Amino acid sequence: MTVKTERAHHATTPMTADLLTRIGVDGADLSTHLGDTYVLEAIEHLDRMGVEADWFAARCSLLLLKPDAVVARGVAPTLDWLAAHRWRILHAARVESGRHLARALWQTSWARASVERRRLADLLVEMCDSMVLLVTDDHSAVGAADGAVGVSAGAVEDVEGAVGVSAGAVGGESATVRLTREKGPTDPTAGAPGELRHSLGHRSYLLNLVHTPDTPVEVLREWAIMLDESGREACLQDVIDGGVGVAERVAALAGELYSQTPVREFGRAVAAERVAAQMNAAAARLAPPGPDLTDDRVCADMLRSAWANGIDLDPWSVIVLGSHVLPMTSDPTRRECR
Incomplete structure (x- = not known):
């Protein structure tokens, strides 16, 4: 009509x-x-x-x-x-x-x-x-x-x-x-x-x-x-x-x-393992030996190092891991800045 x-x-x-x-x-x-x-x-x-x-x-x-x-x-x-x-x-x-x-x-x-x-x-x-x-x-x-x-x-x-x-x-x-x-x-x-x-x-x-x-x-x-x-x-x-x-x-x-669009895993652990493996494959000198992937600071440092050095990582794994370990706001008083 x-x-x-x-x-x-x-x-x-x-x-x-x-x-x-x-x-x-x-x-x-x-x-x-x-x-x-x-x-x-x-x-x-x-x-x-x-x-x-x-x-x-x-x-x-x-x-x-x-x-x-x-x-x-x-x-x-x-x-x-x-x-x-x-x-x-x-x-x-x-x-x-x-x-x-x-x-x-x-x-x-x-x-x-x-x-x-x-x-x-x-x-x-x-x-x-x-x-x-x-x-x-x-x-x-x-x-x-x-x-x-x-x-x-x-x-x-x-x-x-x-x-x-x-x-x-x-x-x-x-x-x-x-x-x-x-x-x-x-x-x-x-x-x-x-x-x-x-x-x-x-x-x-x-x-x-x-x-x-x-x-x-x-x-x-x-x-x-x-x-x-x-x-x-x-x-x-x-x-x-x-x-x-x-x-x-x-x-x-x-x-x-x-x-x-393929189905992907939303788990933090899977994303961290993929990022660490890709960091090692691309530039072993930048990835810490045997990183503790349960440590948010270690994982955050890996992502920042990849960005700083132009290392291509699986985008979905970066998104999932980053959503758990990186700050979401520039205001440190807000809860999501963790």
Whole structure:
């Protein structure tokens, strides 16, 4: 099903500020987001397609299955968890990973990340592409698109009435705040049964498998970061159609990613042994004789020595070992700086 016409493109207006205020943005954050091209691009695209931005930001969220989730074959367990927690998938897409995506998505945490964490994160996003799911907790709206979320018959045929929100659908806790809470914390020691990360086997601060936007405005921003214009067009068409065929799309994407990405071991000991063997093979003089691979400092020194001397190591082993033995933040008072 398609919307017959598009709305005219519009620049930043007082209506944009009103929208951001309605989804919880205020103070200095309001000025920041009014100047954020990703946020503005998202709002404009939603408006052109006739999808209500209030509803999209408040009742939808994004769930990014990172490269480590692909390596761990985490798609099926994620789908089971979403169904058990009454999340409805509206769209699935492959997201090209890379250093620029990492910096755009995690700009706040990136500013306090250690040099080592940045190096490890860059290695991780180069392992393979990611998968993003657009999900909603809105099960109430039924419309012209055979059960489309937030779509009424009049809204699809008459784009002057935007596809999107039914009365009261924006109130209460936002979908992305709920999903972020249910996903579980970044600290693996603080996780609990029932949380998504716990269900997937959360390993470390770095290898945390999945990502969600923290706030409704971040849903808008990250949607525009992850998907280009044609990708967003396809996403919104799926929203209008109510997510018809999305299960098949997820299965196809998982098959593509799995065929291109081997399963790997997440264990620290295996990674340490591989790194030590490669260090010895490449430059025996740089590897300590009979290193104690249970000592975090010894393993950290091996990785730093390899970087300093330009020694190529197995990227996955570096990621796994580094996630256990290297500091994750430049702030020594934070627990993950260990």
